[in-house]
Amino acid sequence: MKIIKKPSWQLNENEVTPKELFDKRRNFLKLGAASLVASGAILETLAKDNIPIKNLDFIKDKNLNNLKLNTYEQITTYNNFYEFTTSKTRVKDLARTFDTSNWTIDIDGLVEKEMTLDLDDLMKTMSLEERIYRFRCVEGWSMVVPWIGFTLKDLIKKVKPLSKAKYVRFETLLDEEQFPDQARGIFATIKYPYVEGLRMDEAMNDLTLMAVGLYGSKMPNQNGAPIRLIVPWKYGFKSIKSIVRISFVEEQPVNSWQEQNSREYGFYANVNPNVDHPRWSQKRERVLGKFFKQDTLMFNGYEKEVAHLYKGMDLRKFI
């Protein structure tokens, strides 16, 4: 039998709030004494990389593309989440106390019946799966993440949009008390709330995920807790975090980055190595943790799954 010298589920005290620590212990205790013995090696591995003990049930991704995962550490310490700060390395600290309890999502616009979904209730009705995806930021860095979530398609079927609905619009939480950059009023970095949108067929594509976790555990605050969008063939800014409203609309929504600078950022934002950003090339990318750059793939490697959505569209024009 393996003897665990130090309780391996216990992260450094200064890295977690007492509540988080309590939840982790409780989740650990739920595993029971039998699994403690069986999973000692796993626990040690998790602790080494500071990965919280698995607390979600999901169908595993078989990783047929053999993607090499970035570490939990890499994924959770280099973040874009402007509501907290524009400093990628400071997001995790400022997000530590972000309160996501009693989270609700308003469903409105062109739907049979507008409603407010309680996230905990919703989670009980959706089956979760792991999706190992490439993730490419428009700035030129990328990573591979084992997200956990359900397809947006399954949620859309549940809330029954009307046939007039042509686009889906998403909004992030507006909360000056919790988001320091929102509290800066007219000096805020961008206009809030953060908004994103998808065409209905993009939203219904099987790749499009509502993610509630990664590496088997619930979504870290800095990565967009408790629920965010993941659209792996588009630049990262489309993957809006901490969603509180989903609206079904007739007109193409204006997303935050398009509003900020429409010459540089468009509505589609499909990953495309052949169309450069006005200020830098998009041909290559640096994977977090790697020194050398690698080639960026058309539609971030998901051409087979999504190229048909843009047939006949000039991808230089529809950026």
Ligand SMILES: Nc1nc2c(c(=O)[nH]1)N[C@H]1C(S)=C(S)[C@@H](COP(=O)(O)O)O[C@H]1N2
């Ligand atoms: N609400 C909100 N969502 C957001 C952002 C943001 O600043 N606010 N940044 C976007 C950008 S530019 C990227 S690259 C990804 C980063 O996700 P990550 O921190 O999980 O890597 O989130 C996207 N979603």
Ligand SMILES: [Mo]
């Ligand atoms: Mo990004």
